[in-house]
Amino acid sequence: MQANQSAAKTQSQPARTALYDLHVELGARLVSFAGFTMPLNYPAGILTEHHHTRSQASLFDVSHMGRFRIQGTDAMLALESVCPADLDALAPDRLRYSVLTNDAGGVIDDVIIRRAGSDFELIANAANRATDEQWLDERIGEQCRISVDEHFALLALQGPTAAQVLRDLNPGVDELVFMQAAHLPLAHIDCLVTRAGYTGEDGFEISVPIAAADKLARRLLADSTVQPAGLGARDSLRLEAGLSLHGQELGPTISPVEAGLGWTIAQTRRADGARAGGFPGSERILRELKQGPARRRRGLLPEGRAPVRAGTPLVDEHGTVIGHVSSGGHSPTLERPIGLGFIETQALDSNTPVFAEIRGRRVAIALTRPPFIPHRYQHSHS
Structure with a gap:
């Protein structure tokens, strides 16, 4: 079945990805997410999918993500005018x-940018596809040609055995390190393979023509170490990895x-660089880099066994609100509740005790710096 991704923008019914029929066949629990019908989990359940990703490899359908192509002689400078990256240094x-x-x-939005010759490709969050397209068109549409690529599905193979699985299909994957891409045939299908992902594990994201997506997915799932996984496990994995989620x-x-x-603000774009600023909101962002922000993100370790959910106020010992929980849930790996949240810098500097206030009850919170589970990205050739 071909994915009609543009339908997500124009119809009230969620669009279907190229793997919809496979999700149904595998017994997925399907939900509406960001304008698409997506698998929340499969019969094994979220916990099993989470643990399997940490121990072996899981296949995720991430075809709902937005994919933009930025073309033009001034594409690099145009793109730098809407983001704080140094794209001139991007190979x-x-x-x-x-x-x-x-x-x-x-x-x-937070995005992944790939340099494709003189062009650039952006992978954007599914829920922000329309917003991003409008923003890019308004800001750089006169300088560049901005196109939405809807001819490819996107599969994420994540986990410690992911490299071996793809190696059996093409040994060329061993040449890739974290945040690198290459055009490689997999199962006789021309694909764009990137060594990246949002689980904290070593893994790959595979761009495959829509017509061949089902075939490749079935080939990957035929490996005994690979199981399907859905949105539920993807979120618990990214939370353990301490990775930010847009909207939270x-x-x-x-x-x-x-x-x-702050590390996404390239040194060349900072106040002391020859190409400083030049991106929206640079005055505030450069000021915060120098003077510090009024609040900061921290990892949260709630006392007890109950998770603290997004939106829960964080208070000091006097009950004064000093922040809030942005993401919270149960860590299957640590077997305890974890979370992310924002806390006033003044409270952090004074080591103020922090509590989550849940229906009039206070739960002590220990603060930490994420990730909760160390990243296992492959930064060098093995």
Whole structure:
């Protein structure tokens, strides 16, 4: 079945990805997410899918993500005018995690940027596809050609055995390191393979023509170490990895510095660089880099066994609100509740005790710096 991704923008019914029939066949629990019908989990359940990703490899359908092509003689400078990355230093087929910022210094979206010759490719969050397209068109549409690529499905193979699984299909994957891409045939299908993902594990994201997506997915699932996984496990994995989620740790009022993403502001774009600023909200963001933000993201370790959920207020010993929980849940790996949240810098500097206030009851919170589970990205050739 061909995916009609553009239908997500124009119809009230969720669009279906190229793997919809396979999800149904595998017994997935399907939900509406960001305009698409997506698998939340399969019969084995979220916990099993989570543990399997940490121990072997899981296959995720991430075809709902947005994919933009930026073309033009001034594409690099145009793209740098809407994000704080140094794209001149980005080598061909290398990836860069960055953010699209607004004029207030908040984050419109976090994106993966790939240099494709003289062009650039952006992978954006599914829920922000329309917003990103409009923002890019308004800001750089006169300088560049911006196109939405809807001819490919995107599969994520994540986990410690992922490299071996793909190695059996093409040994060329061993040449890739974290945040690098290459055009490689897999099962006689021409694919764009990137060594990246959002689980904290070593893994790959595979761009495959829609017509061949089902065939490749079945080939990968035929490996005894690979199982399907859905949105539920993807979220618990990214939370353990301490990775920000747009709409929770990132948003139009949250600066990248507040969110712990100050490292996405390239040195060449900072106040002392020859190419400083030049991106939306740079005044606020550069000021926060120098002086510090009013609040900061921290990892949360609640006392007891009950998770603290997003939106829960964080208070001091006097009951004064000093922050909030942005993401919270149970860590299957640590077998305890974990979370992410924002806390006023003044409270952090004074080592103020922190509590989550849940229906009039206070739960003590220990603060930590994420990730909760160390990342296992492959940064060098094995």
